Amino acid sequence: xxxRSVIQHSLALAGFAAICAFVLAFTQANTAEPIAQAKAKxxxxxxxxxxxxxxxxxxxxxxxxxxxxxxGTRFIASGTKxxxxxSNGIVVGIIVPIxxxxxxxxxxxxxxxxxxxxxxxxxxxxxxxxxxxxxDKIQRNKSPWIDDxxxxxxxxxxxxxxxxxKDGGSFDQFTGATITPRAxxxxxxxxxxxxxxxxxxxxxxxxxxGLSDITLTEDSIRAKLISQxxxxxxxxxxxxxxx
Numbered sequence: 001x002x003x004r005s006v007i008q009h010s011l012a013l014a015g016f017a018a019i020c021a022f023v024l025a026f027t028q029a030n031t032a033e034p035i036a037q038a039k040a041k042x043x044x045x046x047x048x049x050x051x052x053x054x055x056x057x058x059x060x061x062x063x064x065x066x067x068x069x070x071x072g073t074r075f076i077a078s079g080t081k082x083x084x085x086x087s088n089g090i091v092v093g094i095i096v097p098i099x100x101x102x103x104x105x106x107x108x109x110x111x112x113x114x115x116x117x118x119x120x121x122x123x124x125x126x127x128x129x130x131x132x133x134x135x136d137k138i139q140r141n142k143s144p145w146i147d148d149x150x151x152x153x154x155x156x157x158x159x160x161x162x163x164x165x166k167d168g169g170s171f172d173q174f175t176g177a178t179i180t181p182r183a184x185x186x187x188x189x190x191x192x193x194x195x196x197x198x199x200x201x202x203x204x205x206x207x208x209x210g211l212s213d214i215t216l217t218e219d220s221i222r223a224k225l226i227s228q229x230x231x232x233x234x235x236x237x238x239x240x241x242x243x
Contacts, residue, residue: 047083049140050113050122051095056085060095071198075100075190082202091203092116096191097126102183105129108138110184112191116203119153123188135180145172145181154192162189 047060064081072078075098085093093115100108108128113121123146125138137143148171163169164182173181199207 046111046124046126047095049124050111051085051093052121055113055115055121056092057087058085058089060085065094065202071194071201073190073194075187076194084202091205093121094195094202096195098187098191100183100187102179102186103128103130104135104177104179104183105131108180108183108187110187112188114192114195116205117153118155118192118196118199119151120149120188120192123149123184125184130180131177134174134177137174137177138180138184143174145174146184148172149188154196159189162186 051060060083064083067076067078067080067082069078072080076096077099080097082097083095084091085095093113096112096114098110098112100110102108106129108130109126111122111124111126113123115121124140125146128136128138130136130138137145140146157170160168161170162185164171164173164178164185166173166178167182169185171181171185195202196207199205
């Protein structure tokens with residue numbers, strides 16, 4: 001009798017496990033596509049926010065530049081894939097995934113857009129663990145603070161200005177939270193330095209005269225770019241340039 005009871009319980013457990021496995025497999029099969037679609041939509045939205053579509057003409061493809069161990073930085077790890085935005089085959093902007101480990105609560109992942117004049121086209125936070133109500137103001141849906149980077153470049157913002165006002169810089173800090181914005185600012189600044197130092201590789205073109213001289217004004221640099229690359233293809237801040 002006891003043996004029969006054990007067998008019955010075993011069969012019941014096996015049946016229950018089989019049902020659970022079927023339900024799990026069915027759920028995964030029916031949710032995989034919606035999850036993939038949601039991720040693709042979120043990615044497309046993030047790309048559009050850091051590299052607006054009117055900055056380029058050609059579709060942004062998954063073809064990317066992979067950062068080597070020789071050129072990686074503390075914000076841009078070896079193996080990072082940098083996307084390129086093109087107009088008529090000319091690289092007019094890059095989209096750089098970066099990470100800073102200097103946040104108050106750990107890593108902060110960001111996406112930074114940089115055009116071919118080394119000006120910021122957009123910055124968005126992808127992931128963080130900062131304190132709600134304080135450090136989470138780096139998120140665009142919590143605060144417009146992140147928009148302060150738009151249009152800034154090495155030419156119009158001196159090295160000492162890439163800091164919060166408390167440290168003598170030009171960026172606002174948050175009330176009760178200085179570490180978080182300080183970390184983001186340094187990471188974005190580091191991205192511009194990386195783009196300048198690796199300009200020829202990233203943009204597949206020589207660094208235009210003047211972009212390496214951060215003492216020049218933004219207007220003077222853009223005047224040089226127009227004379228070298230042609231008139232802007234789009235009448236916007238941080239334009240792309242025709243061949």
